[in-house]
Amino acid sequence: MAATRTNGRLAAKRPALARLRDPRSSRITALLVSAALVGASTLLVAALTPSVPVRSAGVFYLLAVLGASSVYGLWWGLATSLSSAVAFNFFFLPPEHTLVVNSSSDWLALAAFAATAIVTSDLAARERAGRDEAARRAEEALLGERLATVIATAQNLDDALAGLGDQAARTLGADTGVIVRGVSPSRAAGVLPLELNGRPIGELRLSGGDPAIGASPAAGRVARQLAGLIALGEERERRMREEVNARALLRSDELKTALLRAVSHDLRSPLQAIAAAAGGLHFAVLDDDERELLDTIGAESGRMSRMIENLLDLSRLTAGALPAAADWLDPRELVEAAVAELFRGRPQDRVRVSLAPDAPLVHGDGPQLQRVVVNLLENALKFSPREAPVHLLVVARGDFVDIVVSDTGPGVGPADAERIFEPFTRGSRTGEVPGSGLGLAIARGLARSSGGELRLAPPEDGGATFVLTLPATEADPRA
């Protein structure tokens, strides 16, 4: 609706302005109109002279000057002033019908008239120029409004621009115009380069009208307006494309998550049943050997379910179906909860915890980072000699907090330092210690998805030391 109305207003206004500005027709009409005005003024003065003193009646010539200069500008105004002065002198100042002026008072009257006429011409011409400029600006503003409406509501930018080239061309006094996007603007005549802050957007190819139109200030304004709006439209198109892509991605992520959830439920249930069944024998009267067998069922089903958990986590990580929450966490809580999870509340003395009292809060996903620490501790306990302690440290380090797990096991060879973080890869010193080679890969994946990093510290005197670095602010621990 708005666009149609705007269009109508533009169309109604255009012919009058175009007629005024058309350089070919206006010279002849201006000449005729100015001559007619001088003639009419002469008749008026002749009609009035019997009753009005002739030197005062000359002021009516100013009407002709005013008319010519306000319609045709300063030069026509001056020409009319001159011819009015000549006509006044010729017809009315004694001796009449000559261009001779006798008395000094007549000279004075003529000079006063000429001066007044020149000033009047100038004032009227300025007023006319101001009106023209205002009209042009209003037209440009209407063009901008229409462009913005079309670009903001268009489904396809190229379709929207197809009709706008002519619109812009007519505003500038040309006949037709074509907007071409994505070309480096050529500096040819009749081509208006469209640039936004020096970045080429395209060009407006004009035909018809004054070939120098491209250099006018109005053309510059229209070009800037067009460039800005096209850039806006392109940005809008890009956003729409991204939104469509994001929606598709989200759907597939949701699907993967749902699938993995179902699979993990199916894999876990039998193990939980085995564990619960073994638990049912808790009160049975068993001898030591039987008790050992029962404990093995319990322990191994627990190990199996942790392995399945790891496998599922890995597939979730690779599928991008394990989004990390961004919470504020107390790193001390994190390690305490990890130890509690590992020993399920039983008293233990193998993990020696040492907490920096001033450790700041860190940023990340609590449950996922707890898995990282649990995985590291499980590894450390597994590879350390029986009864040997494992050290768990929380160290504040500026914008970061390090959670350090070190053991007294065989350590990691230099060749394995990065390899051990790959899935299904185990270090060469793992010996007979069982494992699937998933724990560290998952730990690193989880650490990174929370914005942290997991590294192997340079080897010291035996054992391995892993450092989980977490951001205490928005800083990047990998930087």
Add this chain to the structure above:
Amino acid sequence: MSGEPLILVVDDERPIRRALELTLTKAGYRVATAGTAAETLTAAALSPPDLVILDLMLPDGDGAQVCAELRGWLTAPILLVSAVQDEPDKIRALDAGADDYLTKPFGVGELLARVRALLRRSEGAMAGDRVLDVGMLSVDLPRRVVTVAGAEIHLTPTEFDLLRELALAAGRPLTHQMLLRKVWGPGYAQEMQLLRTHMGRLRDKLETAGIPRDSIETLTGVGYRLRDPETMPA
């Protein structure tokens, strides 16, 4: 209530249901079972249990919803059973009125300890007590004084409020949002930084006074739980 407490075990996996039934029976409880949300509501209505052990994943509805429905008319405690990755579901179920949760796979010892604690609490109501005693920790509500083994420790008003909420719910988990709402107000439910910082200081002070840091358990992704009086150092 006739004789031993009645426990309603809800799990959609028959083998697990059966194993829990046998274990709890051996431990001296009476046991009823249900495999779906609908069966649960019927069973609980026919013979109101003293405790419900509820699996969060049911074929015909989710655990949180069952919790909310049971809570409408049943005062018996509800113990949730769920997998590790279900933290948001746990929070929803706790908000809907569940009393505690266990993460699968769990040991029999853990299960029985939780069952005992919940049943004990529902018998001897703590409401109306002016002084809460949790092991060697004592919280005097009207005087706002905390003592550890008789010695007073100094807490800020916020730390006191935190400890009071935990002690009122001793042995029961409180979600982060519950604590933030109760201690700071409804507008602060998302201000995790506040909670983490004050909880850290409260633990530091309790530790200095001789109460182990893990007496307030961290339930990662869910909330906090002050240990049950039974397991607190006395």
